[in-house]
Amino acid sequence: MIDASAHPLLQLRGITKRFPGVIANDNVSLDLFSGEILALLGENGAGKTTLMNILYGLYMADEGEAVLKGVPVRIHNPRQAIDLGIAMVHQHFMLIPTLTVAENIILGDERTRGPLLDIQGAEQEISELARQYGLQIDPHARLQDLQSGGDWPGLRARGSAF
Amino acid sequence: MRVRELTGLRPWIFPLCLLLGSLFFGAVAAYKAPNLFSGPVIVAMLAVSVSRATPLVYGSLSGIFCERSGVTQIAIEGMMLTAAFFAFAVQVATHNIFIALGGAMLAGALMGAFHAVLSITFQVNQIISGTVVNILSIGLTGYLNRQLFLFDQAIDVTVFPQLPVPVLADLPWLGRILFSHQPLTYVALLLPLMAHVWLFHTTWGLRTRAVGEHPLAADTAGINVYSIRYLNVIVGGALAGLGGAYFTLESIPTFQPLMTNGRGFIALAAMIFGKWTPLGAWGGALLFGVAEALPVTLQIQGVTVNYFLVGLLPYVLTIIVLAGAVGRASPPAAIGLPYDRR
Numbered sequence A: 001m002i003d004a005s006a007h008p009l010l011q012l013r014g015i016t017k018r019f020p021g022v023i024a025n026d027n028v029s030l031d032l033f034s035g036e037i038l039a040l041l042g043e044n045g046a047g048k049t050t051l052m053n054i055l056y057g058l059y060m061a062d063e064g065e066a067v068l069k070g071v072p073v074r075i076h077n078p079r080q081a082i083d084l085g086i087a088m089v090h091q092h093f094m095l096i097p098t099l100t101v102a103e104n105i106i107l108g109d110e111r112t113r114g115p116l117l118d119i120q121g122a123e124q125e126i127s128e129l130a131r132q133y134g135l136q137i138d139p140h141a142r143l144q145d146l147q148s149g150g151d152w153p154g155l156r157a158r159g160s161a162f
Numbered sequence B: 001m002r003v004r005e006l007t008g009l010r011p012w013i014f015p016l017c018l019l020l021g022s023l024f025f026g027a028v029a030a031y032k033a034p035n036l037f038s039g040p041v042i043v044a045m046l047a048v049s050v051s052r053a054t055p056l057v058y059g060s061l062s063g064i065f066c067e068r069s070g071v072t073q074i075a076i077e078g079m080m081l082t083a084a085f086f087a088f089a090v091q092v093a094t095h096n097i098f099i100a101l102g103g104a105m106l107a108g109a110l111m112g113a114f115h116a117v118l119s120i121t122f123q124v125n126q127i128i129s130g131t132v133v134n135i136l137s138i139g140l141t142g143y144l145n146r147q148l149f150l151f152d153q154a155i156d157v158t159v160f161p162q163l164p165v166p167v168l169a170d171l172p173w174l175g176r177i178l179f180s181h182q183p184l185t186y187v188a189l190l191l192p193l194m195a196h197v198w199l200f201h202t203t204w205g206l207r208t209r210a211v212g213e214h215p216l217a218a219d220t221a222g223i224n225v226y227s228i229r230y231l232n233v234i235v236g237g238a239l240a241g242l243g244g245a246y247f248t249l250e251s252i253p254t255f256q257p258l259m260t261n262g263r264g265f266i267a268l269a270a271m272i273f274g275k276w277t278p279l280g281a282w283g284g285a286l287l288f289g290v291a292e293a294l295p296v297t298l299q300i301q302g303v304t305v306n307y308f309l310v311g312l313l314p315y316v317l318t319i320i321v322l323a324g325a326v327g328r329a330s331p332p333a334a335i336g337l338p339y340d341r342r
Helices: A048-055 A078-083 A101-106 A119-132 A153-161 B002-007 B013-031 B039-068 B076-094 B097-121 B126-149 B174-178 B183-201 B203-213 B215-220 B225-251 B263-273 B278-300 B307-311 B313-322
Strands: A010-019 A022-032 A063-068 A071-073
Touching: A010 A048, A022 A048, A022 A063, A101 A119, B039 B076, B039 B097, B039 B174, B039 B183, B039 B203, B039 B225, B039 B263, B039 B278, B076 B097, B076 B126, B076 B225, B076 B263, B097 B126, B097 B225, B183 B203, B183 B225, B183 B278, B203 B215, B203 B225, B215 B225, B225 B263, B263 B278, B263 B313, B278 B307, B278 B313, B307 B313
Parallel strands: none
Antiparallel strands: A010 A022, A010 A063, A063 A071
16 A cells, blocks of 8 residues: 655654753654554653654654655644644543533534534534444533543544544 | 532522521611611612622623633732723723723723733743732822822713613612613623623633643644633733723722722632632622622611621621632632643
C-alpha cells in the first residue's frame, strides 16, 4: 500500500524541544506516508508525548519544522491542528467531568439550531453511533456520575467519531 | 430534583428561608408593631426588596461570567463603584441619562479589561489583581469626585423614572412587587433567565464552562482559552458596570464616596449561595434584597429596633453564606489558576 516514491503526508524535521533542565526532543525527524500506521516506541520520558503535543500545537518546538503535504506549517494551537486534519487521542482523558457526555463530544465543534446548541440532535447521533458499535453510553449523563473504566472507554472514540 | 439541577440549591432552602423570615417578621410584629403584618406593608417591603436586589443581580452575574471561565472575581465592588461614579460624571457632562448608562458599562468593562490583563496575560494572583481593582477604584473615584464635583453646587442630574408596566402594574400584590419599577430593575428581573440560557444552551456558554473546569481539555478541543476568558471578564465588568449605574442612575442622582458600601461582596455571596448558577444567584440576590429592605420597612413603620443592628442583617447573612451554611460550595475547578501552555 505504501508507495515509497510518493511524498510523505507528514514530515517532522529536526524537532528540538527543551524544558528547563531537560531536552525532551533532540533533533527528531520522521516521515509519515498516506495510509501508514506508525508507532513511536520508547520508555517513560523518552519524549513521545512531547513530540505529539508539538504536532498538535500544545507545545511550540524550539527548533525544527513540520511539513504537511509538502508545505511547511507552523502549528500554534490545537484549533489550527484540527483544521489541518490532525486529531489527537490523548493518553490522559481530556474530558470535563462536570459536562455531559454529549457536551464533551461536541465541544469545540458545536452544532447549533439558531442561536442555541443542538444538544438533542447531538445526543441522538451519539446514541445511534453507540448502538452501531455496541457501546453502552447515555449521552445525557454527566461524566462525573459515570463509572470510570466501565462507561468511559467509548469516549476515547471522540477524536475519530466526530 | 429539578430545582437542584437548575439552581444548584437544595429545594428545601427556599421554604426554610421563607419560614425563618416570617418567624422573624412575626416575632418583631407581635412584639413591636402589629401593623407590620398587614398585606400592604409586606407588599411594599417586597417591592423594595426587588429594587434593592438589582445591583446584587448584576454583580452576581458579573461573578458568574468571570468565575465560570476560571477567573476569580472579587473586584465586583470596585467595578461597581467606578461605574457608579462615571455614570454620574457622564450625566453631568452630557445631561443624557442613556449616554451615562453607556459610560457606566464602559467604565465597568475597562476595569474588567484591566483585571483581565493582570490575571490572564501577566498571571498575577487573581485575588491580588481583584484587590488592586477594588483599591484603585476607591482612590480613583474619591480623587476625581473631589477634583470635579466637590464645590460644584449647580449640578442638574436625574434618575430613571418609575415606569409601571401597563395592565400588569394593576395586578393585586404582584403589580406592586414586580411591575412598578425603574428600567434597570426590570432588566435585572429578566437577565438571570437570559444568563441561564446563555450558560447552559449556547456555544459560548458551553465553552465558558469547559474553560473554567478544565482549560487544557478545552484547548485540545480547539478552544482559545485566552479569548474566552478575556471576553467573559470584560463582559462581566460591563455587567458590574450596570450594577454600579443603579446607584447613581436609579437610587439617588448624586455620587458619594464608597456609596456601593459592600454590595459587590454581597453580590459575590449571592453568587456562591446560588452555586455559580444564574437562577440560584438570582434567588440569593432576592434573599439579600429582603434583608436590605427589612430595616427600611421597620424604620418606616416606626419600630424602635436599633436601625444599625437590623441593618447588619445582610452582612451577617453574607458571613453565614460564605461560611458554607448553604451546603458545600462547588466552584469551577480551574478557578484562580492562570492557564499557561508553554
